[in-house]
Amino acid sequence: MWRNRNVWIILLGEFVVGLGLWAGIIGNLAFMQEVVPSDFHKSLIISCGILAGLVVGPLAGRIIDRSRKKTVVQQASVARIISVLFMFIALYTNSVIWMILFLITLQIAAAFYMPALQSIIPMIVKDKDLMALNAWQMNARTISRIIGTAAAGFMLSFFELKWLYIISFIVYIIMFIITSFLQLDETENPSLMNKEKGNFKEVLPMVKEHPIVLMTLVLMLIPTLFLGSFNLVIMKISEIHQSTTISGLLYTVEGIGFMLGAAGLKMIAERVKIGTLLFTLAFIIGSMELMLLLADIEFFALLTFGIFGFSVGCFFPTTMVIFQKQVPKDFHGRFFSFRNMIDSVIFQIVLLSTGMMLDLIGLSGMGLVFGIISLSLTISFLLYSRKKNVVMQVQ
Template identity: 40%
Template sequence: MWRNRNFLILMFGLAVSSTGLWVGIIGNLEFLQKNVESSFLQALIILAGFLVGIFLAPMAGRIIDRSNKRKILIYAGFARCAAIFFMYLAIAYNNVWWMVVYTLVIGISGTFSQPAMQTMLPLIVKKEELLDANGVNMNIFTASRIVGTALGGVMLVGMSLFAVYTVTLISYVILLISTFFLNVEEKPKETDKSGRKENFFRTLGELYPIVKKQPKVVYGIFLLIPAYLFLAGFNLMVIEISDLQDNPGIKGILYTTEGVCVFIGTFLSKKFFRDNPKLSYMFAITFIIATAHTSLYLADHPVMSILSFGLFGLAAGTLFPVVTTIFQTEVPSDYHGRFFSIKGMVDNIIFQALMLLTGLFLDTIGFFNMVIGFGITSFIIASVILLQYMAKGNRNKRGPVAVTK
């Protein structure tokens, strides 16, 4: 895998662009804190980019399945670079609406680039190396988040927001250039001459019978929900914890702690789940995530907040590479683009709802009641899925019941 030229180019581009992405996210948070007081409105603006993904995902999935993935990544790269100039306008005119345009363009780019990269990985690495590749992918993104947030924080101390987003632009340009060096052989796909428009229900109708036959995929989808409950409000919770402790420095500590624990989690995923990613272990990891969320009730104590984020990072670092590998291996490759696009669309809807809910709860019931409510919800979701899984297992063991007269 480490001698695979395409894989190294893809990971290099991901490392550089992800670092720039997180530098930009720190800039986003700084811009919002200066211009928007309400946590709920901050969440609305952050989520603006996801809205476009909801409408484009079905079309994006079909295009990705039937087009050259490298070209899609190149076009998405151009859009990502162009988006930075809208953020320059937002800063120059101190106008939040230009930031909304920026997030929309970034959202369009992500709607195509993220599923395209996930479908490209199985094309450039061997099947037995997929778990390692997904682990490396997640580790690079996590390392970039640590470096990017630290770099963004340092830059904000003595530099302007223009400089922060210039670093982000440079990283996107490097990613775009590196994409031109990819050389991936793809089998030509048949074009759809039916003339039917792409939409969510048509694509879902095509995917449903495929996914239904793969129980690991179905359970994997639902097991991600408790992790999404935590991730959707990640940035807003970090801001709130910083205010609770009256300590701006805790932001970087929480990001770093969670990131280091993600590294450990991905190592554990490769060690214990390489050959057989058992769902029973996945349930245990989901309960750990619920525990991490609930323990944030003590987040006004620095040590407890660090432990909570560390526990979540450990569990998430184990869960996500394994579940992604299940999706890539269990779903037929001809449906990868549509599957990952629809999954990304559903993820966006979930993230929108949960982030808006997080912002609303922070403004109304407060941080402590919110984390207890979300934590209990995670426990309930994991328990219901586990009981259903156990009941199905018991039915399979009993087999068909003989009918006697």
Template identity: 35%
Template sequence: MNKNFTVVLAADFLSVSGLWFGIFANFQLMILLGLTDFYKALILVVGPVFLILTSPYAGKVIDRYPVKNIITIAGLVQFSCAILQLYAFYSNSVLILIFSLVMLNIANAFYTPSLKSAIAFIVPNQKLLEANALYMNVTTISRISITAISGLALSFLPLLHMYIAVIICYFIMNFLRLYIHINESIDKRSFQKSLPFKDVFLLLGKKPILIGLMMNVSMIYLFLGGSNLVILKLSELHENHVIQGFLYGIEGIFLMIAGFVVKKIYGKRNLLLINTVLVTGTGIAVYIMQFGVYSVWSAFLGYSLFGFFMGCWLPSYSTISQLIIPEEIRGRFFAFQEMWNRITQQLALLYTGFMLEFFNLFSHLHMTSIAIISISLVVLVWNFKRDFTISLHESTFNK
């Protein structure tokens, strides 16, 4: 832990807290405004669409200007969006709410890739895996605690207090970020004005290890993108909505447990190899979940394993990218990574809805687990054939 990284963690804890306070408040506002489920879904989809469209431009900007400046501006936009959401509440305006969500997602298109780049500058290579694991734990604790607090707050306090909480979180977040110091090793002012986004695809061709990583993340999101629908369906099948809270809680607890043991799991081993093995583990966890249709204990076991494997997988996903992506293209690559994540999430959500609508939960989980395990095995074989090797204890890697 160093001062910079501590400030990054504290600021992001507040960022995630503000995000989740806002999500709960906006859901409640949409209910009060009498919006149908279709319009609610449409409002929630519009924001991520703009994030995807903005990502290529965001990547170019991050590679052209200092990372701290972009993080600061993105934070100010997030704060402005919180004020807009409060105004939408006072005026009962759906259009202002939509505008604020669009602007918030555009700000996140700049913020998330910038933060990944910043961590790579602040933390030594040998400590990146631990840093990403700690970052994951902090954001998980924030998500779990704020969702619990928000549920209670909406039961006892006026909705106004939720929007005030969002503003307070973003205000303190921006204040803390003033104390972040990032020393970039290259002078971005010397870059040419044109920074083609297509360079990301050329990079994938030069470093095919990244293709294996993208295949892995696609398989993770194949289930994760529709996980909320799966949990909802399980609670409906067992006619017990308390199950939802238990499943979210178990997943989060095991996600955090994994964060404390992730360094021992990887050690000096090949990061991509262990990353792919963990993806196979998530496939096995999803396979166990399918029996949750008959026994809720199978659902608990499946989500416990899924949370643990995810908790071990997520830090290495960020670490591998931070280690091998050249500094001059990090912004564009991390922007592409965020764009890819969002697209796969939305497609996975549609896939889950289709499977639950025309088949059933058992079939969905069965097919998804087979797909995850099959593709991860392909990546494993590919890894052995091409001899992709990357370790925290090596300054270079094969291929």
């Protein structure tokens, strides 16, 4: 796998684009702090971009399935470059409208880029290397998040805000150049041969025909409950301990745990059946949500985030392998667009629910609710899979 140039292009591209993305996110927050006084208005501005990504999701899926994946990835990179130009205008005019255009363009680009990239991965490596590549791709994303946020925060202390977007602009140009070196054999793509196929409505019947895919989609709700509430939970723990230091420790412990999980996944997967692994990880993640009941004790708070990070570092690459192998290849673009749309909607619901529950029942109550939901889903689908004799196997 490591002798495959496409693998290095994908990993390097993921790292590079992550740096630009996180530099932009930190820049967005800093810009909004200057020009948008209301927290509610800030959330509405961010939601504009997310909504745009949701709206174009079905179209993105159809286009990805009917087009060459490399072309889609490169065009998405061009859209990212154009989006930063809107942000330069926003900085020059101090206008929120231009920032909204920046967010919308960026999210539309992501709606095409991510599903196309997820469709490319099974095209460039053998089935036995899928889990390893998915894990390393997520590691590259995690490392870029850690470095990107740290570097952006450091730069804001010494340079003007515009330099963050200059870095993003350069990074997205580099991304376009890197992806131009991809070498993909797309001559056998059935959807390219038949332009009439590719209706987005065909995704749901396909999912129903593949119970493993359906169960995996539902099980992904379990880590999303934790991830969607992640930042709010860390802020709440920081308030409980009256310490800003613990916030940094929690982010660090979770990031290290994630990378260790992703790095060790192939070794674990060689010893454990994929179905057993998936349900075990879901059970551990649900248990960590219950562990938030002990978040007022610093050791247990750090332990919870460390184990959660390790578990999701194993969980997400495992789910990606299931999707990439079980979903027919001529459905990949539409399916991954559909999955990204579901993620976006659930994240918004979880975020709003977390804020409400933290106000009404506190962190312990929220952890109890999320933990019960997660463990109930895990046990229910485990019993369902045994009753229906669904074999969670992708080899």
